[in-house]
Amino acid sequence: MLVEKIKDVKPGCSEHEVVHEDWVFKLLHFKSKPKLKTPLVISYAYINRPYILDLHKDVSVVKYLIEAGLDVWMVDWGYPTFADRHLRISDYIDYLDFCVDYVREKRKVDRVTLHGYCLGTTLSVIYTTLYPEKIRNLVIQTPPINFDTTNTLALWAKNIDPVKVSNALFNATGEFLNLAFLLVDPIRLVVGKYQALLDNLNNEKFIKDFFYMDHWIFDSPAIAGKVYEEYITRWYQRNEIMKGKYDVNGRKVDFSRITMPVLVLAAEKDHITPPDAVLPFFKAIPSKDKKMLMSDKGHIGLTVSRSSHKKIWPEAVKWIVERSG
């Protein structure tokens, strides 16, 4: 029975506690006995749920980091409701600053490692340019920083009016975003993927992996309306971050302040944030200790594929560990 095989599929495997809540935002701390001095704060994208980094024990990046002796914290941007429509990107940066200060104070350290993922990377890069003194290492995974790319999603984002969406729906709802993400590649995502499931109805491992992923894919928070307006207009349409024109409450985002060690994790087959979305940034930052690891997977495969956990993550974690003592 298919249902028997998937009834225990509940994403998120590492034990953690919520150490702080601020309306929709939360700071999570994963239980561990860290050996390394520098804590690691993960800033995930506000567009999906962060447990993709801890999907299940075979492909949990969080588990890997903990086992390597790191003290892992994670920002959960939550599920914005109608009441949160007026959140702004500056509020996200502000809460990220609160979290970094909280961890610094708790662990009595000056600096932390900041690990951004997808749009959480964009927040992390912005934050790091504003508060470089608080960041020891910057790790960015599938990062959208240069938005002037030719992938389908970027072209679509450049051809829509986000203000109309925000006025009509208040927030860019999860269902609205899901339709867009599926329509970007309808044959592979709506047919090919599910036909593969039907080919593998007797393969328990395949089915479990499939539904772990689908639970995550369709667990989509809304993007707060005003954040959506700003992210589409200023990031995608005007590419302000890459052009050095983006500011947070009047404070300019300046790449010249990124002098700390930087690790970039990119994916060749990423149709959401292709390598071109980070290469110009990688070249532009003055950091002398910078490294890029390129996976042959896609946007999500980099995190959850077993091959990435054999090839990419050991090297990535080794890089972080070497700089966290």
Next chain:
Amino acid sequence: MLLSEKELVDLFRVAPKESFELLLRNIKMREILEDLYSKHKSGIKLYYNDQFDKIFEELFRFFFRPLEIAVLGSRQLELIFPLPETLRLYETQSELLNAYREFMTTLYNHLKLTFELYMGYVMTEDLIQRFVDLYLKRIREHISEFTSVELSTEIPFLLPKVAVDRLEKALESWNEFSTAFKSFRTMVKETYVKGAESFIKKANEEEFKSYQEFTYAFFNEEAKVFDELLKSEEYLKTQGRMLSGLMDYIYNFRTFIEEIIMNNPLNPFATISLMDKAFERIYELKRRIRELEKRIERLEGGGDVS
């Protein structure tokens, strides 16, 4: 059936709703694809037929359905309010009712004459008169039901002009949306047919050794044409127009209802726009509080308070 009905019902309870729907659609597509493959295996040449159309419907209905609901939902609007097209419809109905009234009058006269002839045998005069009085009263009091429809520019408190303006904008946006949606649907269908025909040509030229090879070739041909379409200038424009029309429609229709509510002194409810304004102010206040907290922290720490 690949999964029994009971399995599907159980699956509905535990799987995400989108996964469930997509799985159901794919089961239907697979039944058709298996049939097409068996024909191919038996050496029968494939051609574009309604089986390919059914695959298309299963594939894209997932995307089309929410949009179609928006199109159909809007039609109800046109029937509710006295806009020009609606008025024409009412006038036609009025003519029909007038014809019916004339028929009723003739019938009444006929019955009256008949009753008079039989007076004293089976019926009393009072009963006939009562029927006549009631009928005339009905015509007198509700004449507008039978004869004409009047267009009011404003019905104070109930249908203010500002609400009518919003409604007109909503209908304009809906027209823009439905026109763009038709183009969108046509564009997607033509692309699908192009991919299917390319696959059919391949399938009729070479033999696929397994069902998996057969379907892989089909998906591959479709994916190629869609990759091209989704980045094309025409598609981007159409999708942009469709989204813009739909969002304008939702916004204008909602504000139309809000205008009706807000202009009625009996209304006890706050509208969603008022709530939105309140939440905006709350967020502004929260930011100010956070800024003040930071200043206090800096003051206590003896730092810069600027």
